[in-house]
Amino acid sequence: MNPAIDFQTVPLVAAHDSSLQNTQATFYHLIHQWRTANVETRSVVEQTLWATFGQTQAIMILDMSGFSKTANTKGILPALSMIQHMNAIAIPQLQTQGGDIIKSEADNIFAIFPTVDLAITAAFNTLQAVQAEGLNVAIGIGYGSIFVIEDPVHKDFFGDEVNLASKLGEDTAEGGELMITEAAYQQLQTPDHRWAEFHLGISGIQMVAYQYQFEGLSLSA
Template sequence: MAETASDGEAPALNTHARLEALLTRIIQEPEKRDEIAEEIERDFTQRRAVLVLDMSGFSRTTQLHGIVVFLLMIHQMRLLAVPTILAAGGKLVKAEADNLYCLFETVDAAVRASREIMNRLETVNVLLPADRRLYASIGVGFGDILVLDDADLFGDEVNLSSKLGEDVAQDHQILLTEAARAELDEGVATTPERVSISGLVLHYHALA
């Protein structure tokens, strides 16, 4: 039976169930691998900027105050960051622990949201005790992103943005993948950097 949608809307094509069905077909019909892979890429892929935000200080804060305090800090961060992301035209795809994964139409919009988040954190931190201040690092990428149900996302630029935001960036830093930097105007000040992680040399750009 064909999928139906309420109010005359077309059914979503990028669902988890449909992806699993297509992957199963590849296993069952390996001779159609290329055809099915093309269908997956066509219906699930969006060319977007991706922003990955990571909060800092989980171990330190938890050891000092316990997990409930850190959960409260995560909640405070989301209350501050999510409206900023939405106001810049972004979409929160998923929130996992102290991370946010977001999509934007352009890198410029993702950078604008990133800067505003950092500015708001600086303002809020003036009012918070030193051991409960909110710090974040952000990685921004750009490219073809596989999006599922508007609730999950995959792709090389997602992986690179996560690596930059979680493992490379320091507190208050915004780092861009090479693909993201290429989408910005030359007048935007950035510093090219490189780092070696797990045997992989990663080139990126730090936003001034």
């Protein structure tokens, strides 16, 4: 929680209050209110959270490969330069396919897309573009209802599919690999036999996911 927020001054709100702004402060106000409310009020606050921040999106978590090794062997400046180079290549590729960049932290890029197919096209193009520059990334994609904070200073998102996409992109996939959640797979408009199903247990979560089989294929969508 943001320690700068004075939660004690937060008034109760009505569900679907159209006056609420989509900001970080509003989001954490409502989370605090939900946590401290009785059961009946919690339901109202939850409706307000979804009305104000809820979106259904494809989620992409992109993790650059080789940052830790570069920092350890060559120093932090070459590693940071590598991140900057990767961002300069990847972000335009994501935006071209309708991607909304939520944030860029360390060697990760977090983005949302209107559809899974657009996210996958962006992933293919990004993998190809960064590899052409001698870099590599791992990508995880999910799909579902999430909270999106559109605050221009503190943009962020939260949700089960955000967590699952993160487990794939950051913790499971290696450089050059693209993995998607089961929910994302179900949204594909043109299913492809090159998606290989696998089962994963990580951080106490059991999930079904799919990995794209690139071997012998062009990365072009």
